[in-house]
Amino acid sequence: MTSQLDADMFDPACPSSVMPFRIGDKWTAMVVLCLEHGPRRFSELRVPLRTITPKVLTETLRAMERDGLVTRTSYDENPPRVEYALTPLGRSLLTLVEAARAWCRENMSELLAARRSSDLSSRDPSPAPTPARPGSDEQRAR
Amino acid sequence: MTSQLDADMFDPACPSSVMPFRIGDKWTAMVVLCLEHGPRRFSELRVPLRTITPKVLTETLRAMERDGLVTRTSYDENPPRVEYALTPLGRSLLTLVEAARAWCRENMSELLAARRSSDLSSRDPSPAPTPARPGSDEQRAR
DNA sequence: CGGTATCCTGCTAGATACTG
DNA sequence: CAGTATCTAGCAGGATACCG
Secondary structure (H helix, E strand, O other): OOOOOOOOOOOOOOOOOOOOOEOOOOOHHHHHHHOOOOOEEHHHHHHHHOOOOHHHHHHHHHHHHHOOOEEEEEEOOOOOEEEEEEOHHHHHHHHHHHHHHHHHHHHHHHHHHHHHHHHHHHHOOOOOOOOOOOOOOOOOOO | OOOOOOOOOOOOOOOOOOOOOEOOOOOHHHHHHHOOOOOEEHHHHHHHHOOOOHHHHHHHHHHHHHOOOEEEEEEOOOOOEEEEEEOHHHHHHHHHHHHHHHHHHHHHHHHHHHHHHHHHHHHOOOOOOOOOOOOOOOOOOO
């Protein structure tokens, strides 16, 4: 386990803002997912999280630590090494995150189709529905 | 069905900000819950949602309508009557909301205990743990 | 009743730069 | 490497008032 984290683990074209769903703040669910297969270092987390700033990652991890979702282990080495890991409580969130991802996989295309057609009809007097075949052009849920 | 909505349906002492979990924005999950047992009128929704302003409730409902989660039906009567109802898509969110509430019921006390003890130890040099018997003083998940 | 229209504020989170 | 320190902007959400 604990293989390298993929920089493309989270599709930037699939912003979680599309989900009618969030775990905590903007990044918490993704951190939980990143820690699923074992402890990770600060810099390691920055790879899949890409656009996150160190400041925000620190804040996110501190908040999660405070709530007992992750542990922070600092090894007194040089260069410094710090590892973050899920607690059992944090791990219990995984089922919720998975349920949310399952919902997205099943329903995202319908939601996006509804959004598109409502966007169209509010701009265009003649709707021209374009019923949007399910599972065609939407971004996949990773 | 469709009995009156309880003004105490959502405990104000149990802010959803405590949950490491949200459906969409601040109010969406609560609206979904309010519509669980049948269509509701605008004013009816304001009762359990209490502190929500008309503006924000309108925004929330419009966003949900746009995403195909609710329907808005306006009856041409006097006084005017408008009803909001869950679509099948919106209804499918109920299982997710329920999963989240189940998580809260099971784990909230542990999370709050962790938060309390971490708050203490950051203020107080001698932690004085107070292990927080589970299920004692926390607010219930409704 | 079922909303709009304004105005306003706090806070999340991004940009950027620096450090033990 | 693993963060801090500042500064700033955007925007969700709230207060208040008014309307068809």
